Amino acid sequence: MRGRERRLGLLYSLPVSAFLALSFLAPILLVAAFSVMPPKVFSLANMPDFSAYGEFLTQGYWRSVAWSLGMALAATLILFVLCWPLAFAMAKVFRGFTLVLTIGVVMTLFVSENIRLFGWVLTLMKGGLIEGYIRHWTGVGYDGLLYNVPIIIFGLVYVYLPFMLFPLAQGISMVPDDARQAAYDLGATRWQILREIELPLASPGIVVGSLLCFVLSAGAIAESKLLGGQAVIVIADEVETAFTYGQNWPLGAALAMVLIAIVGGIAIWGIAKADLDAMIGRRR
């Protein structure tokens, strides 16, 4: 009976598995194959050539990778610090209001990311909502708040907030109230409870939220283009440029593969290192 159920389960999962294989693995394999083609070819019928990877190293594309990873890391850290109190309140303090807050945050996702970022451009630009009013009322203006690295990080924080908030709230809800109270009763301060009890026990949510935010931020492009005005060039921008204006598919593919390898490696390392079951005491 169990064997039959297993076979049936495999059979039922076949269409989804095939779809995932086609939609996820096939493009990656295709990009991987293009990354080892000679420069500026549009066919896979060529002898493998690693010159695109050489170009990554020699043409300074690593700087774009560093900017992307650095800003992703900064955004992830800021999001963690920013979301922790709110997620804590959602999981432990607010009752009915948690639902209102959830709906409010989720509703922001109903509007396109580009439109929301354009909203910020109109708000922060010279002559925009803030600067325009200030100049109108005081007669003193300034150059606007756009086109720099902090504003790109602000954009990443703004766009990816739900991806940190909800996993974090889920993680914090896994921390038993009794464990926190017991630590307090045993002499722990608020800070010690956070460090010794809450952070380790909420770690599954922290790891998931951080990975989501980091991976999405590392591959983000709209924030640097719209808010940053390409003050710095991120790797996703370089990939797009190589595939479109540059007409150099192998270079674009190689840059994409580098990004996939770095971000995927960090994600796998993070998950393996985090050992979530052990952190929350469920390891067999």
Add this chain to the structure above:
Amino acid sequence: MGDMPILRINALTKTFDDFTALHAIDLNVHDGEFLAIVGPSGCGKTTLIRLMVGMEEPSDGAIWLRDQRIDEVPANKRPTCMVFQSLALFPHRTVGQNIEFPLKLRKVPAAERKARALELLALLRLPEDYYGKRIDQCSGGERQRVALARALAFDPEILFFDEPLSALDYRLRKTLEKELRELHLRTGKTFVYITHSLEEAMVMSDRIAIMRAGRFEQIAPGAEIYARPSSTFVAEFMGEVNLFDVSANAGDLTLSGRAAGQFSGQQGTLMIRPESLRILAPEEAAEVAVSGTVTAEYLLGSRIQYAITTAGDKSVTVEVLRENGIDGGPGTPVRIGCGASACHLIAEA
């Protein structure tokens, strides 16, 4: 057990919005005693223990630990500790790390911490190799001991227990009740134990405080409360009991000898425990006697319990050894009785 109170509670009141959980209660806990606070669900015992450990702030009144007023001292600064109902062990830490946790907070050196943890493992009869075990590898009873070891680690003045045995199966609970009693005797610490189980309280404690609706009904040693309850609530809470209104129910009870002198014409309720009553022979005299008909019988191992309905349609419970039981089942007329010393008059307003 010293006579000097280690903990004094004066007129302690706790209100939640318009609900009063504790009504200006007073309590003295003696140094080294095992005090059980017992009461039905919702009587305020958990609120009381949370106030005593500092998890709640009183609305009024004071709590003194020796000569220091502690009701405004936060829980993490009090020299007391609580064993939670859920035990609240930290699942991400090993047994040793759990036990060492309060010592680590107090910056005790690692070697000293480990030595203390091993000492406590030995005290709680856990093997030394449990030091490195994960919590999920321990059984229910072992977790109980780890929680106790952790609570004892920093040598608190008083150990509070919030129904820590309630989730365990019967056999394990019975074993741990005795172990807890032994541990109390070995450590000489003051234990304050909250439970809804009277049996637990009777087995372990020196004194029992019975709570009802945010007030103490009676505080005394278990045997005294059992034999001489201060109210019909306490009498009924302490186990099965037969209660007779002596002023209004003389028709059912026949009082003679000392019993007539002691109880006739009194205002109140006469309490007789089922095991104090015996089946009387046809012509046998007893200071307190009542006639009726057996309506049901229940076998309780070596003992047998009868439900008897009197002429006044009152139900009386009698519990006797099986060899002293009656011949014949339900429907058998019977006389039961006891001496005056087995009765207790509860004079309630």
